[in-house]
Amino acid sequence: MAAGLSSDRRREVLERIRRIPEGHVTTYGDLSPGAPRFAGQVLSACHDPSVPWQRVVRADGSLAKGDRQRRLLEEEGVRFRGSRVDMDSFSVPGDALR
DNA sequence: GCGTTGACTGGAA
DNA sequence: TTTCCAGCCAACG
Helix, strand or coil: CCCCCCCHHHHHHHHHHHCCCCCCEEEHHHHCCCCHHHHHHHHHHCCCCCCCHHHEECCCCCCCCCHHHHHHHHHHCCCEECCEECHHHHECCHHHHC
8 A cells, every 4th residue: 555654664663662572672773774763763752652662672771761661671571680671581583573 | 955863773992 | 891983764844
């Protein structure tokens, strides 16, 4: 379909975030390969409660929203290593969301 | 149509 | 190990 809705790119990113399993996280790079900043811009503009934005973290496991985000992730069972997410066990490949 | 901005990334110091 | 710099794409004014 022509799909002239609000930029398919933006919706594509949001849709992937919804596919992140509870208790797991993914990186901006996996949401939008080549344009990770775009993913961040999308989230900042999208205040949709159905979008688990807290499951999106930086490539190094650090959090963009700091303590507030950390607390939500711990509620889901995501474990931390210092101030960063244990990416070795909870990171999900972008291919798995696609 | 151009320049700026952004919840970023990878490599170098 | 941490900190700094330049690059990247898409949206917005």
